[in-house]
Amino acid sequence: MTVDRIGSITKALVVGGGIGGMAAAISLAERGVAVELIDIDPEWRVYGAGITITGPTLRAYKQLGLLEAIKAEGAITSKIRLFEYDGTHLLDLDEPAIEEGLPATGGIMRPVLHRIMQMRVRELDIEVRLGLSVTAIKTSEDFSDVTFTDGQSRTYDLVIGADSVFSSVRDLVFPHMGPALPTGQGCWRISIRKPPELETGEFFLGHASPCGITVCAPEKVYMWMLTPHIDRDEHMSDEELFVTLKSLLADFGGNAGWIRDNMTPGDWINYRPLSAALQPKDWYHGRVVLLGDAAHATTPHLASGAGMAVESGIVLAEELARTNNVTSALRAYQERRYERCRDVIETSVAVGKLQLQHGDPKVHAELLGAALHRLNAPF
Template sequence: MTKIVIVGGGIAGASLAIALKRQSVDAILIEKDLHWTPSSSGIFLYANGLESVRQLGVLDAVLERGWASDGRNVYLTADGGFITETRYPSRDPDHVPPIVGIKRSDLHRALADEVKRLGVDIRLGQTVESFEDQGAGVIVRLSDGSEIACDGLIGADGIRSTIREKLFGKMTPEFTGFGTWRSVHKKPKEIDVKIMMMGVGKRLGIMPISDDQLYIFATTNEPSKPLYNISQMHQVMREKLAEFKGPAAALLDELTSPEGVLYTAVEEMALPLPWSKGRVLVIGDAAHACTPYMGQGGAMALEDSLLLAPRIAASNDLVATFSAFGVLRHERCTFVRKVSRQVGDAGGKELADDVEARNTRLQTQGQADVDSFYARMFAGT
């Protein structure tokens, strides 16, 4: 039986472990976090990502934990004025919602529960100290001093991947000039739709992530890549987003402590081909981390796993399979990354004429842009 070592227990790594086990491939999952618990902000899964979740067999668990939307996305100005409304599509709306909002920890739990149910060998609190591609296989040396002999090693260990660095040398993610702010709140009954508020150099989104919770996600221009005092994060978030009124105002007023407030610099990773060397491959954010504006980072990681697993199972030449996989995925992931960056840049407009032009385009072209993008997403890899 083929044996694959996966490094990283996030969306890419956990979903690959599930997909491999369903293909009768032996998978060992290495995760550095002893408790295997991600940060608890929210995440969107749009219909293309949810189709992947369904293929993995965990859609019911995600729907049980998250909040399914009918696809409406309401755009407002910073003061709460209506701009337009768009709708996200689903190819199978009776079974797969257009969009689900869910806490990252709840999505992780749904994947982790399935990983455990399938009997995947999970090594928590461990890192890969080194690996040696011996041609006929790979020797992986862990931080506890143990060694694993396997047929292939896959780095699914995120934008700062240690496997990528050991494979190709140090590569610094590209800072985009933006920062993201996130916080989780009790959901008012009247908020039952995804809301995007477009400000000047800023944008703020509101999305339910369960029947009783929602989360705020906002982006601000941060060209100097500042570091903020963690103890004052809630105050900085309120001050940065003070111009947002309407449904955002009461939620921002609730930020009275730094607990649950997350700030991250928005970065990208665009690994050029090849994504592999010999029997070692990187996937997910380790290869193609994109900005969050299209909500597609998780979806691309899920797709990676579902496309890679059957190819590994059918392969009699993993070196060729890994090399071909990068070629297969590169164009699509590059397309998503570029579109997401364009959307982020539009949200960061600071000149009055640019802001007006952006809002006008949302009114006249917004739905067509949504339809065009998802037609591409549904068309395949």
């Protein structure tokens, strides 16, 4: 696929080596920009279980040229099965492919996805500097001067803040923004071998703590569970995580019950509180712009946080390639992304509130189905 070259900028800094930052770096580098990417982790690692990849997210990865690698190392399915928490089947949400040659939906282990993207970053000769963040940014209409945590300073045509929900770039440059707000829920995740009867993704609804299972490889799945947030002053030990999650699954049947009965202390288990925020406009100032969780942090209810970050990286590069006026390009990027991200965040938070209120699982299913349909629209 040929892409338009970017003539308005020659050198860009991407702060944050996660999914959104790598998507932006790849998209810019493919259009001729000299990209430098920094990440605070000296090992450039990623933690986590699996990740659900919806059709719209697969479409975005196809534009990055990474679809075949994801298909080869992940798992592809065509629907999501919805159940009452006791295992009673409700309905199937068929997910037809949104364009020819594109799988409907799927999943992949998050570390595998990061490795695929990291390989593409290396192939494009993007300069990667690790164990590094930013301490100061001075920006104007023409450039940004950046001071790093190692004391060095460099100048760039554009700085992209893709450094997570706790963005340092946002804190330094965008005083009108604030931290993501807690939603009252927490998310449990476990990575485990695939239940023998599992064929596709499954959701279990109608419980105070709904859960779902995503196939991530031929014999590997991850299960998530959403609960009212467990407020603690310290992190739970591995033993506490195991015992608590097993207890939370006590009422569940079907494959969720199978996971409860077959999970072991050796399976990877994680818990974290959920928060969300659609940052107010503008997402750009001078030659600095935000994307991903730094600008549009969402909860996992629509499995679209990663997809929104990848789309934002692609759209930013597309708009910079359309015009030599950088301010106009950044404004166009913002306008293309704002309402789509708002829909994802507001719907996700609404679904979470419904879950906390023990709402009707059929209403839950309708909200999910309608939102996923809207996401099929071009971005």
